[in-house]
Amino acid sequence: MPRRFQPYTRLAEIWDEIGQDRFSARMVDYTFQILKRKNFQPRSALDLCCGTGTAAIRFARKGWEVYGLDGSADMLRLAAMKIRKERVKVNLIHQRLPEFEIRHTGGLGLKMFDLVTSYYDSLNYLLKEEELSACFRNLNRHLNPDGLFIFDMNTKEALKCLWGDKVYARSYDNVAWIWQSLFYERASQADLRAVCFVRKGKLWERFEEVHTEKAYSLSVLKRLLHSAGFRVEHLYDCFRFVKPKRGAYRIAVVARKVRNIA
Numbered sequence: 001m002p003r004r005f006q007p008y009t010r011l012a013e014i015w016d017e018i019g020q021d022r023f024s025a026r027m028v029d030y031t032f033q034i035l036k037r038k039n040f041q042p043r044s045a046l047d048l049c050c051g052t053g054t055a056a057i058r059f060a061r062k063g064w065e066v067y068g069l070d071g072s073a074d075m076l077r078l079a080a081m082k083i084r085k086e087r088v089k090v091n092l093i094h095q096r097l098p099e100f101e102i103r104h105t106g107g108l109g110l111k112m113f114d115l116v117t118s119y120y121d122s123l124n125y126l127l128k129e130e131e132l133s134a135c136f137r138n139l140n141r142h143l144n145p146d147g148l149f150i151f152d153m154n155t156k157e158a159l160k161c162l163w164g165d166k167v168y169a170r171s172y173d174n175v176a177w178i179w180q181s182l183f184y185e186r187a188s189q190a191d192l193r194a195v196c197f198v199r200k201g202k203l204w205e206r207f208e209e210v211h212t213e214k215a216y217s218l219s220v221l222k223r224l225l226h227s228a229g230f231r232v233e234h235l236y237d238c239f240r241f242v243k244p245k246r247g248a249y250r251i252a253v254v255a256r257k258v259r260n261i262a
């Protein structure tokens with residue numbers, strides 16, 4: 001029986017090696033374009049679900065004060081190594097969404113940010129509407145007035161057509177993977193079973209992780225953001241500056257904090 005692990009435990013060690021870090025690097029460039037268009041110059045940023053720290057490192061290179069939060073100790077271990085190598089300062093926080101709280105050193109008050117990001121469909125991992133809502137509400141407490149929240153999400157179309165009932169496979173010199181997914185229409189969810197092989201000397205080690213994502217409609221997203229004190233300023237077809245067409249696979253959301261919530 002192959003060993004099955006929690007999501008982002010074993011996958012962490014190969015995440016960058018199989019090129020998955022390229023997505024958030026691209027999202028960072030896209031974010032910089034959005035910020036420029038909005039003439040918004042943050043001085044502090046929090047990357048939610050920062051994974052191996054690719055985005056956080058690039059934010060830190062701008063001279064911003066940067067925090068990265070993730071629920072996986074294994075992803076954060078990789079992030080810490082990269083941060084040391086890059087000689088930048090990023091504060092890593094090991095907490096799980098939706099409940100999270102970042103305090104100033106010494107515990108005095110909540111840490112506030114100008115910009116919060118979350119990339120690579122990380123928020124699709126929140127499988128209940130109440131969890132996504134709680135996440136947005138917690139986030140409100142950590143954003144400065146008029147602060148921006150920029151994130152991308154997979155749509156139902158993506159889970160149905162890109163994930164749903166498909167098999168993908170790749171092999172590299174030291175790593176190979178097979179991803180199989182199943183889509184559940186009524187729940188708007190998909191499971192992705194990642195079977196990975198990592199070369200260990202002359203042998204190959206096999207492990208598995210199962211990842212589940214849920215898609216939310218645009219109207220649900222807007223309602224949850226609005227009730228969490230945000231105004232949705234742009235809903236984009238991700239990586240572009242136009243509205244998502246019906247059937248778009250990935251959306252980018254730019255929301256501004258317009259009020260404090262209780």
Ligand SMILES: C[S@@+](CC[C@H](N)C(=O)[O-])C[C@H]1O[C@@H](n2cnc3c(N)ncnc32)[C@H](O)[C@@H]1O
Pocket residue numbers: 007008020021023024048049050051052054069070071072075095096097098118119120121122125126
């Ligand atoms: C698809 S990866 C994206 C990582 C990174 N943002 C990137 O673009 O490379 C999803 C990340 O979300 C994190 N994650 C998933 N569910 C989480 C939760 N409930 N709380 C905190 N982190 C979570 C995982 O540990 C993982 O690092």
